[in-house]
Amino acid sequence: MSTIGRSFATHYFWPVYFKYSISTQSIYTMEAYFLNMIQNLRQQEEIMLYVNLLNTFPEEEQEVIRFLETEYQNETLSYPYQAPEFDAEAALWAATTIYRAAQLILYRENKETELNLLFPDFSKDITPAAVLSADLTLRFIADLLVQLTAIDSEDPLIELLERLLNTWHYSALYHTVDPEVLNFKGIQESPCVLQLYSDRIIRFKKIALAQHPACKDTVRASLGIFAEDFWKNYKIETT
Amino acid sequence: MAENASNDIVYYVLISASQKNELASIRHWNNVKMGTEGNQIWLKDLNYVQIHSLEIKSLSQKSFFYAKGAKLFLLNSLLPDRNIPSLLWTSIDRALPVRLPLLNHNYFGISESVELRLVADDQERQTVAMITDLNVLNRYITGAPSVRLEKLSWTILDQQKVLLFGTPQLPIQGEVFWQKKEFLLPAGYDFDLFSLTDELNHAINSQHDAWIIWSADNSCFLVPKNDVQILSLSSFRLSVASL
Structure with missing residues (x-):
């Protein structure tokens, strides 16, 4: 296995280091690429790319779900209020999405028209549980977008992923989202998710979202009388 | 004017x-x-x-x-x-120079001691620490915005009391303290003999590795600085679960 070392400038909060590796092994020797990639992403915050292998295997998917569920249990320790139950389907869907998106950074053998087939929409309702379970891996999409834009800013994959982020906007707060088109149903249902959402607004200083009717009150309550200390321009920009 | x-x-x-x-x-x-x-x-x-x-x-x-x-x-x-x-x-x-009494070298009053006590003090000071009940903190922290917790650190004093350190303090009830050297004095009080603070600090805490918490009832206890950890919801939940 040879590694082409390429390190990109990283940024605050979710630095993802990209290592492009080219495997010389046959794709038929069953290696748990999907599971390895997701584990690597969660634990080291970096991704390894192997030979273009977009399909995943059911046994592997079960492993990924088990792994993500453990990760979810660890994360819920720091979630406010009562965290919703783990949503295995959403977690697996998000993991598959980021796995394929990452593969497509380097390997493009498919036609553009097939892109939509590789990225099916999530088939169920976006519940609070789905939002948080998908966020385990979906939060790294914004970093992928930076890479994709650097390689080719007119890539149709970028548009596809941005549309996806507008739906799963809790995972996209680091990236820019358009507040006009967002649906807050899955967010507002659970006080836990709403609080986490407003924490992210404050962390990334998203003033447009801080003024959004869906989370305006929570953000203001979170900052309280210390808005000046936590977010210097909050008062200026909201009044 | x-x-x-x-x-x-x-x-x-x-x-x-x-x-x-x-x-x-x-x-x-x-x-x-x-x-x-x-x-x-x-x-x-x-x-x-x-x-x-x-x-x-x-x-x-x-x-x-x-x-x-x-x-x-x-x-x-x-x-x-x-x-x-x-x-x-x-x-x-x-x-009109001030004439101070000469030092009496033959005075050996070393067995004498001073009484330390707190007196009310009307100077306004920033409070930096709070001792509160575990249950009171529990009620607030489960719904707390992360931004309020990030700048705080904490430690559990005994099974019921916790010490929170940092500003801004949480909006919950508790005894608040201000910091003077390594002393944490109750808000609104200062030492009667405040110029002895340095000596006292050195006498009680010569290693400078602890906070000296001075209660309003004039008792004090030490909290090792290493025991004070960053406050987060997960740290709180795990600590409470292990009590």
Whole structure:
């Protein structure tokens, strides 16, 4: 296995280091690429790319779900209020999405028209549980977008992923989202998710979202009388 | 406030040298100058307020003058009384040096001790720590925004009490403390003998590795600095679960 070392400038909060590796092994020797990639992403915050292998295997998917569920249990320790139950389907869907998106950074053998087939929409309702379970891996999409834009800013994959982020906007707060088109149903249902959402607004200083009717009150309550200390321009920009 | 421009008359006071000790109460007026002439003492550069102050009025024998041109006029008189005396004027705190008692080398009162206590203090100070109940914190923290917790650290004192460190403090009930060296003193109180703080800090906490928490009932205990950890919801939940 040879590694082409390429390190990109990283940024605050979710630095993802990209290592492009080219495997010389046959794709038929069953290696748990999907599971390895997701584990690597969660634990080291970096991704390894192997030979273009977009399909995943059911046994592997079960492993990924088990792994993500453990990760979810660890994360819920720091979630406010009562965290919703783990949503295995959403977690697996998000993991598959980021796995394929990452593969497509380097390997493009498919036609553009097939892109939509590789990225099916999530088939169920976006519940609070789905939002948080998908966020385990979906939060790294914004970093992928930076890479994709650097390689080719007119890539149709970028548009596809941005549309996806507008739906799963809790995972996209680091990236820019358009507040006009967002649906807050899955967010507002659970006080836990709403609080986490407003924490992210404050962390990334998203003033447009801080003024959004869906989370305006929570953000203001979170900052309280210390808005000046936590977010210097909050008062200026909201009044 | 600016001094009244119309009141810029310079006043002089004449007293006899035997009254020198009575001047102790005005020694801190740093605008006043003093000169000695025979067995008389002159004070000059007093202002209107000082002339009418209790300290000056309580001098037993004195004459007041005001200066106009090179002449001195008795207060409330329009006739010049004398010329301004030409003396060696020195500022009053230098002219009246403080004499401290000599150190008695033969004094061995080492068995004596001082009593340390807190007294109410009206100076406003930033509170940096809070001791509160575990349940009170639990009620707040489960719904707390992360931004309020990030800057705080905490430790569990016993099974029921927790110490929160950092600003801004959480909006919950508890005893609050302000920091003086490595002491945490209850808000609104200071040491009676506050200048002993350094000595005391060194005596109690010579390694400088702990916070000294001084309660309002005058007891104190140490909390090792290493035991104070960053506050987060997961740290709280895991710690409480392990109690």
